[in-house]
Amino acid sequence: MTRTPQVVVIGGGQSGLAAGYHLRRLGLDFVVLDAGTTAGGAWQHMWDSLHLFSPAAHSSLPGRLMPTQAGQEYPDAQHVVEYLTDYEKRYGLPVERPVRVLGVHRDGQLLRVETDSGTWHARAVISATGTWWRPFIPAVPGREVFGGRRLHTVEYRGPRDFAGRRVIVVGGGNSGAQIAADLARDTELTWVTRRPPRYLSDDIDGRALFDAATARRRALDEGRTDTGGVASLGDIVAVPAVREARDRGLLAANPMFSHLVPGGVVWPDGTRAEADAIIWCTGFRPALSHLAPLQLRGTRGHIAIDGTRAVGEPRLHLLGHGDWTGPASATLIGVGRPARDAARGIAELLT
Template sequence: MIIIGGGQSGLAAAWAVQRRGLEPLVLESGDRPAGSWPSYYDSLRLFSPARYSGFPGFVFGGDPDRYPHRDEVVDHLLGYAAHLGVEIRTRTRVEAVTAAGAGYAVHTDAGDQLEADGVIAATGSLANPVYPKLPGLEGFTGEVLHAADYRNPSSLAGRRVIVVGGGNSGVQIAHELAAVSDLTLATRSPVAFLSQRPLGRDVHFWFRTLGFDRLPPTVLQRLVRAPLVLDTGSYRVALETGTVRRRPMFTALDGDDVVWSDGSREHVDALVLATGYRPSVSYLRGLGALDEHGAPLHRGGISLTHRGLGYVGLEMQRSFASNTLRGVHRDAAYVAAAVATHAPALVRS
């Protein structure tokens, strides 16, 4: 069984495959099995406490109520990879997956062709950021960064910056930049906040207690109409006091100017686009497993087009927690069970 991607989703898939008596081979394009985590912005912390963010049989040490920093997560992933003891090939980028008899051939950038009875795609989305179609963006003469490329505020200090997007990343980055730059947060609707600690308990305690984490995506989409920003209070206060200035989305960019909805214009030095991501699975395009937009054709992580092909770590794959540290193992177990039925030759005797 070949697993493409060695971050949190790939390691969860390796755990699930291993539990079913199969030998997983994990292919990771980076130099270590930590996925996208080393590439996130410097100040990033988990939204969920350590007690809810570990792996089965491999929990975070230290204070269980703290919110681990990005680098702690990287170390945790590396430790978990060693704990699993599965074969992981780093610096191995998958270029394509093709059909080969009853199974698959996985083609790497080194020119290797690896045969597999089953494949699990677990490559996340950071490598495929969404750039929205903003009027005038192509001719904008300032700097354009996606949140995927943002690391810290130092390069934008003292400049006129607009952050586009009202989700967690957009609000966090805007809050950080407001201390060093002339900052505006541009969103299509007012920012919606969710208290990090309602009634004195972290919101993830309530998610687990009330079963919110396990609700199917169709139910969630009816309940939650807009992105919710987790907040201990500082972000809401920053917007209410004007420390972070928020304006309705601009209508156009013109050279190095932004045109606001009221017709006023302002010079802007840089845009930071916190506008989301799409699954990074272009290596499956030739297989015919994706729709016209490059999204997987699947139900709950099980391919609708090919037996023995599954996905782990897609947003809203089976629940609100599908692409999070606290929820990915549930999906991995579900997908591994389905994909394993197509890979009897790999079952250990």
């Protein structure tokens, strides 16, 4: 059976829900296709100790403030899942799940969305699949010969799986720092970063990061000097758990090793560290394989966009893939504005 809403939104996480909110306000006919079996997007797959960088009131989607979590200044991942589940129900967003999108194709005046559950035709598509489903591990020599456990951030759940083990955590961003802090007490931890850790001031949280990202985008749009955005402030938000581990001297970072061997890692000077497990906290790439039939990707893998609209296909908008799809658009508070702009752009296109 082929279905024909005006708009198909691909992805039912925070970006897809924000898009749905604005599409609903504009009176458009749409459907949200989500590959997950339950609401909550990537948040339902985070590690147990993860907390947001911002208080609940500054971590909200459009139209609905996130409630505070009892006893927590910075809500945990489960609280976010509950919030997104409630948000979806509160606004009656038409989410179909589990539906995995296989490809988006041009089909005359429409875009054809092929899925494992049938075909949709739409006059516009919003791709809001984020990055969680495409973890990145650098091509470090010897990576495949390491004999211990190998996992990425997406597979980490908590320190109980590594108690008493020798663990190497690779990555100097927020995930690397939080997971290193999580493991610092119960494991023989080696934390490895490409450059010395850059902590943001202890009084900076997600509110300041959103403001910095927005200011940078405004400066670039107006042709002024690049402010550097979030990167100018540092790489690691000192959430309470990270701050405590850092202040107790438990987060001593080592420079990047040169290669792996079956029993661990080796630095350029021959120093080696034995390891039972390596956790790669090395980031993600945009999950865009479903858009491959449109042949829009440039040499660096990104799709050229104007705002949120794909330059090579004006019926396609992208949300939540990082700053290149809007300032802080991969965050709860940051996705609202680009989601609104995408919905308005589609409304203009359809009329």
